[in-house]
Each structure stands twice: as C-alpha cells, then as structure tokens.
Amino acid sequence: MSILVYVEMRDGAVRPVTREVLGEAKRLAATLGGPVTAVACATGDAGLAALGEAGADAVLLARHDAFARHDAAGHAVAVAEAARSTGAKVVLFGASSTGKDLAPRVAALLGVGLAADCTALDASGGRLVATRPVMAGKAYERLAFPMSPALVTLRPKVFAPAAPEAGRTAAVQPLAFTWDAAAPRAVVTGTTAQTGGRPDLTEAEIVVSGGRGLKGPEHFALVEALADAMGATVGASRAVVDAGWRSHGEQVGQTGKTVSPKLYVAIGISGAIQHLAGMSSSRCIVAINKDPEAPIFKVADYGVVGDLFEVVPALTDAVKRMH
Amino acid sequence: MLQVVCVKQVPDTDTRVKVAADGRTLDPNGVTLVLNPYDEFAVEQALRVKESLGAGEVVAVSLGAAGVQTTLRNVLAMGADRALHLRLDAAAPDALTIAKALADAIRGLDAGLVWLGKQAVDDDGAQVGPMLATLLGRPCVSNVSTFELAGTTARVEREIEGGREQLEVPLPAVFTTDKGLNEPRYASLKGIMAAKKKTIEERAVEAAAPHLERLALELPPPRAAGRIVGEGAGAVPELVRVLREEAKVL
Ligand SMILES: Cc1cc2nc3c(=O)[nH]c(=O)nc-3n(C[C@H](O)[C@H](O)[C@H](O)COP(=O)(O)OP(=O)(O)OC[C@H]3O[C@@H](n4cnc5c(N)ncnc54)[C@H](O)[C@@H]3O)c2cc1C
Ligand SMILES: Nc1ncnc2c1ncn2[C@@H]1O[C@H](COP(=O)(O)O)[C@@H](O)[C@H]1O
Numbered sequence: 163m164s165i166l167v168y169v170e171m172r173d174g175a176v177r178p179v180t181r182e183v184l185g186e187a188k189r190l191a192a193t194l195g196g197p198v199t200a201v202a203c204a205t206g207d208a209g210l211a212a213l214g215e216a217g218a219d220a221v222l223l224a225r226h227d228a229f230a231r232h233d234a235a236g237h238a239v240a241v242a243e244a245a246r247s248t249g250a251k252v253v254l255f256g257a258s259s260t261g262k263d264l265a266p267r268v269a270a271l272l273g274v275g276l277a278a279d280c281t282a283l284d285a286s287g288g289r290l291v292a293t294r295p296v297m298a299g300k301a302y303e304r305l306a307f308p309m310s311p312a313l314v315t316l317r318p319k320v321f322a323p324a325a326p327e328a329g330r331t332a333a334v335q336p337l338a339f340t341w342d343a344a345a346p347r348a349v350v351t352g353t354t355a356q357t358g359g360r361p362d363l364t365e366a367e368i369v370v371s372g373g374r375g376l377k378g379p380e381h382f383a384l385v386e387a388l389a390d391a392m393g394a395t396v397g398a399s400r401a402v403v404d405a406g407w408r409s410h411g412e413q414v415g416q417t418g419k420t421v422s423p424k425l426y427v428a429i430g431i432s433g434a435i436q437h438l439a440g441m442s443s444s445r446c447i448v449a450i451n452k453d454p455e456a457p458i459f460k461v462a463d464y465g466v467v468g469d470l471f472e473v474v475p476a477l478t479d480a481v482k483r484m485h
Numbered sequence: 486m487l488q489v490v491c492v493k494q495v496p497d498t499d500t501r502v503k504v505a506a507d508g509r510t511l512d513p514n515g516v517t518l519v520l521n522p523y524d525e526f527a528v529e530q531a532l533r534v535k536e537s538l539g540a541g542e543v544v545a546v547s548l549g550a551a552g553v554q555t556t557l558r559n560v561l562a563m564g565a566d567r568a569l570h571l572r573l574d575a576a577a578p579d580a581l582t583i584a585k586a587l588a589d590a591i592r593g594l595d596a597g598l599v600w601l602g603k604q605a606v607d608d609d610g611a612q613v614g615p616m617l618a619t620l621l622g623r624p625c626v627s628n629v630s631t632f633e634l635a636g637t638t639a640r641v642e643r644e645i646e647g648g649r650e651q652l653e654v655p656l657p658a659v660f661t662t663d664k665g666l667n668e669p670r671y672a673s674l675k676g677i678m679a680a681k682k683k684t685i686e687e688r689a690v691e692a693a694a695p696h697l698e699r700l701a702l703e704l705p706p707p708r709a710a711g712r713i714v715g716e717g718a719g720a721v722p723e724l725v726r727v728l729r730e731e732a733k734v735l
Contacts (some may be wrong), residue, residue, distance in 0.1 A: 217671050238619065302704075411644050454713070464714050
C-alpha cells in the first residue's frame with residue numbers, strides 16, 4: 163500500500179517535522195505495506211536523496227523555479243498529482259503552519275477527506291484510523307476514511323523520527339505536474355525571523371509560560387530568564403496577551419497555540435479551561451502559583467505553592483547551577 | 486465590492502465536554518452556542534474594508550441547522566448587510582462537505598473578498614478556508630494577522646514557525662483570519678435593532694456522502710494526580726530533583 167509523504171522545506175532545507183512524518187510513514191508501512199514515497203517541491207534536488215536515511219524509499223521531485231519561495235497552490239497541484247501517479251492510499255503531512263494550509267487544498271483537489279492535526283494513527287485492523295484532538299484537546303475523535311487516499315496531517319513533536327539508517331539513500335525521480343502560469347496566485351514577498359532565536363512554541367521541547375500573576379510586562383524578564391536557563395520558549399495566557407504585555411503569537415490555549423512539549427511550566431497562571439485546553443497534552447506540567455486552590459494544580463504533575471517573585475528566581479539559579 | 490464572510494456557530498469555549506449516549510457526538514445539554522471566536526476577526530475585517538472603501542456589501546454565510554440563524558443575526562447586528570443560511574440539519578458535516586456547499590453558494594456572488602476564521606474551535610480543523618479557495622480557484626492565504634488593501638492587491642502577513650511571512654495577493658481572493666488582525670467590535674444597540682430588519686435567506690443543502698467517518702468521540706485520559714512539591718522558594722531543590730530524576734525532563 164503506497165504511502166506518500168510531503169517534504170516540507172524552508173530556504174532549501176528539509177524541516178524537522180518531515181522526519182517525524184517519515185518515521186510514522188515507515189511504522190505504517192510495516193503494517194500496511196510500502197513503499198514510502200516522499201514528494202518535494204523545490205528548485206533542485208540538493209539533499210533529497212538523504213531522506214532515505216529518515217525512511218523514504220523513493221523521492222519525487224516537483225521542480226520549478228517559482229518554488230524558491232513557498233507556493234501553496236503550486237505545491238497542492240504537485241502533491242495531488244503525486245498521489246494519483248503513485249496510487250497512494252495514505253498521504254501524510256506535518257501539521258505545521260505550512261502543512262495545515264497545504265493539506266486541505268490537496269484534499270479539495272482530490273475530493274477526499276482530511277484528518278487534521280492527528281496525534282495517533284492505527285492501522286492494526288488493516289484499515290487506517292486517525293485520532294485527533296477536538297475543542298483544543300477537551301475531547302478526542304477517532305476517524306475512519308471512506309475514500310482513498312486518506313489524507314492526514316500529523317501534529318509536530320508527537321511522532322518520533324525513525325532511527326536514521328546512515329548511508330541509506332532514496333532515488334530522486336522527477337515528477338511531472340501541471341504549472342498553470344496564468345492562474346492568479348498569492349506570492350510570498352518576504353519572511354522575517356522572530357527575534358530572540360528561541361524555538362517556535364509549537365516545536366519547543368520546553369515551554370515556560372507566564373500569566374497575570376506577573377503583575378506587569380516588565381516582570382516577564384523573570385519568565386525569560388528561566389526560559390533561557392532551560393533552553394525553553396516563552397508562552398503566555400490570554401489575559402496578558404489581551405493586556406498587551408505579550409504578543410499574540412505567544413498565547414497558549416483554545417484561541418492560541420496548542421502545545422505538547424515535554425515540559426510545560428505555568429507561572430502565575432490560574433488554569434482557566436481555555437488555557438488548559440492548549441497545554442494539557444504536555445508530557446510534564448509544573449505550576450507555580452500562590453493560590454493552592456488554583457485549577458492549574460489539577461493538571462500539574464508538580465506544583466509549588468508560593469510567590470512567583472521568590473520561587474522563579476530561585477528556580478532559575480538552580481537550573482543554571484545544573485549546567 | 487461585495488465581500489462574503491463565512492461564519493460557524495460553535496460551542497462556547499467555556500464548554501465542559503460530555504459525550505452523548507451514541508459515543509460519537511457532543512452531548513448538547515447545557516452547551517451554549519456562539520459565533521466562532523476566529524470568525525469575529527473575519528467579520529470585523531470585512532466591515533473595516535467596506536468602511537474604508539465607503540461602499541460595498543458584506544454578506545454573511547453559515548451552513549448548519551435552524552439554530553445558526555441566531556449567530557447570523559449577531560453578525561448582522563455587528564454590521565453585515567444580509568445573510569445566507571445554508572440549511573443542513575446533519576450533525577457535524579465534514580470540512581469538504583461544508584466547503585463544497587459554501588463554494589456553490591459563493592460562486593454566484595461575484596465576491597472580491599471571501600473571509601473565514603483560521604479555525605473553528607469545535608473541530609479545530611483549519612481546513613474549510615483553503616478548501617473553499619481551491620474549489621473556487623481563487624488565491625488564498627490562511628491565518629492572516631495583518632491586512633492592507635492597495636487597489637486590487639492585498640498585502641498580508643501570516644505567522645510561520647519562528648517568524649512571519651509576507652504575501653501579495655491579487656483579488657478576488659480568500660483569507661482566513663488569525664487573532665491579532667484586529668479588535669472585533671461589539672454589536673451596538675442600534676446595530677441590534679437594525680439587524681431585525683435585515684434579511685436571512687435560507688437555502689436547503691443536500692446531504693452528500695461523507696468524506697470522513699467519525700467512529701468515536703472520547704474524553705482524554707485523565708492526567709495522573711500530581712502533587713504539591715512544597716511551598717515557596719524552599720521547594721525549589723526538590724522540584725529540580727523530581728524534574729531530573731522522576732520526570733527526566735531536565
Ligand atoms: C472565547 C475565549 C477564549 C479564550 N481563549 C484563551 C486562550 O486561548 N488562552 C488563555 O490562556 N485564556 C483564554 N481565555 C481566557 C481565560 O478564560 C482566562 O481569562 C485566562 O486564561 C486567565 O489568564 P491568567 O491565568 O493569566 O490570569 P488569572 O486568571 O487572573 O490568574 C492569575 C493567577 O496568578 C496567580 N498569582 C497572582 N499573583 C501571584 C504571585 N505573586 N505568585 C504566584 N502566583 C500569583 C493567581 O493566584 C492566579 O491564579 C479565553 C476566554 C474566552 C472567553
Ligand atoms: N458550517 C459552516 N458555515 C460557514 N462557515 C464555516 C462553517 N464551518 C467552518 N466555516 C468557516 O471555516 C473556518 C474554518 O473552519 P474549520 O476548517 O472547521 O476549522 C471557520 O472559522 C468559518 O469561517
């Protein structure tokens with residue numbers, strides 16, 4: 163059963179989520195049968211053969227000069243074409259900002275359903291069943307696919323990449339696809355990198371979030387110092403985003419980012435249902451709050467009751483001393 | 486310019502989820518239904534564009550059962566000119582079913598801009614916008630957090646991992662809206678009164694074969710009970726120890 167994986171690239175480099183998706187494709191192939199074909203949209207084949215190490219048996223390259231910049235509509239046509247020509251039964255994407263935007267376009271072109279942002283796939287009964295959170299993780303649904311191919315995006319940081327098979331290469335073949343030069347398109351004119359150099363919230367291993375308990379934007383320096391000591395990314399509750407202390411991109415919760423890091427530290431956050439929705443699937447949760455009755459303690463693995471202005475600097479010092 | 490805003494009625498984010506007896510759907514008892522929070526940004530942006538152009542029409546479209554007319558009425562109270570209710574009583578249709586019905590309705594409208602929310606907070610799909618654009622053959626940018634119109638070109642930004650992407654888009658086009666794009670207005674009393682006189686046209690939609698099959702809706706496994714490690718700064722050494730030795734996350 164042929165499985166197709168979309169190769170997500172930026173600035174000519176394969177994005178880490180692709181290795182996670184290839185890892186899951188390889189596990190599925192063990193039950194459903196292969197091969198695993200990767201499809202990349204790029205200006206050239208640099209680095210693609212090495213996807214063999216991550217689990218690809220073959221690579222299809224949709225080559226076009228316009229792909230120097232991301233072009234979702236162009237990629238969608240190429241991926242749909244690859245799905246048809248390989249006879250893929252399953253098409254997998256990472257549920258990144260790129261994959262989440264691309265996969266629905268491919269689904270519309272192929273006229274099939276898409277299970278978005280899945281956290282588990284199961285093919286044990288010979289048919290694919292996808293598990294995905296709904297209502298920001300307050301519930302999970304299990305979906306089956308009445309049509310073929312089954313389209314799935316996989317939540318970043320949930321699926322493990324396969325152990326790399328050093329030296330295994332995949333043959334790179336050109337993919338014939340339609341390029342409609344006349345079609346009106348959205349053109350990427352530039353990108354700006356976030357300042358600070360911390361990993362993106364949805365990709366971070368550790369997230370340290372602050373809430374209204376910090377009392378003012380200037381005290382977020384405490385959160386940032388702890389985040390730096392832990393190699394973490396900073397998150398925030400909606401209360402502090404709406405107050406203008408932090409940017410929208412940092413909001414965690416039902417109307418912000420959903421995160422599943424290995425460690426989530428909530429500082430001065432009460433744990434409103436909308437906040438919990440965005441972070442309860444974290445592997446380990448730590449809460450620091452002066453109110454022992456705060457709902458955040460109901461989901462925390464470890465809690466410290468106390469004044470954050472004392473606890474957080476002490477924790478930062480202790481973490482620094484570890485290294 | 487005519488603009489379309491696609492809005493969905495969803496359970497309030499305060500909802501405590503209970504699964505219905507069928508094991509596949511949300512128990513509707515005690516659930517308050519509201520305008521999807523992300524769609525507020527879509528409505529607001531359409532109204533701002535209309536205001537800045539000083540002309541045009543904003544049409545709100547929603548697919549769902551009879552009850553969605555309450556939400557359409559709210560959108561009319563915010564300032565939309567008229568509404569279209571695509572009536573489908575089936576529970577939780579899949580994204581492609583919704584997108585196809587919206588596309589059929591929008592094709593006849595000659596819309597310069599079509600607005601949707603980035604995602605519906607019930608299914609969290611983030612699918613309908615890009616699907617709809619693809620079915621309409623229109624350019625699309627999802628999750629826009631800034632929007633600027635210069636003639637028939639829109640300049641927008643969207644957040645990507647670790648940064649932001651800027652795009653230029655020729656109209657007609659489809660956009661989905663992210664938080665931060667604008668500050669949605671509340672309906673004024675005058676708006677609420679005016680909305681009572683605006684029309685909601687109802688059109689029936691045929692239920693087609695589903696593109697996905699929901700086997701089950703389940704609550705997440707409860708998290709194992711945690712513990713309070715201690716109080717105040719004195720608890721820090723024990724916290725660091727358990728994070729290293731028990732949880733192995735540091
Ligand atoms: C439609 C909708 C969507 C929403 N979406 C989101 C969302 O996506 N994300 C989100 O976060 N919220 C969301 N909310 C808001 C949510 O309901 C809460 O209002 C918000 O999460 C509260 O933020 P907070 O915990 O920072 O503030 P508060 O609830 O005010 O909590 C502050 C906490 O700090 C503690 N504290 C105070 N001083 C100290 C101190 N010195 N030391 C230690 N602890 C201290 C207090 O005990 C308290 O628990 C949404 C709300 C609505 C209506
Ligand atoms: N039933 C519907 N009627 C009208 N618009 C909808 C409907 N469902 C989804 N949408 C629009 O599509 C967006 C994304 O929804 P979703 O793909 O379900 O996350 C929503 O924010 C709405 O703008």
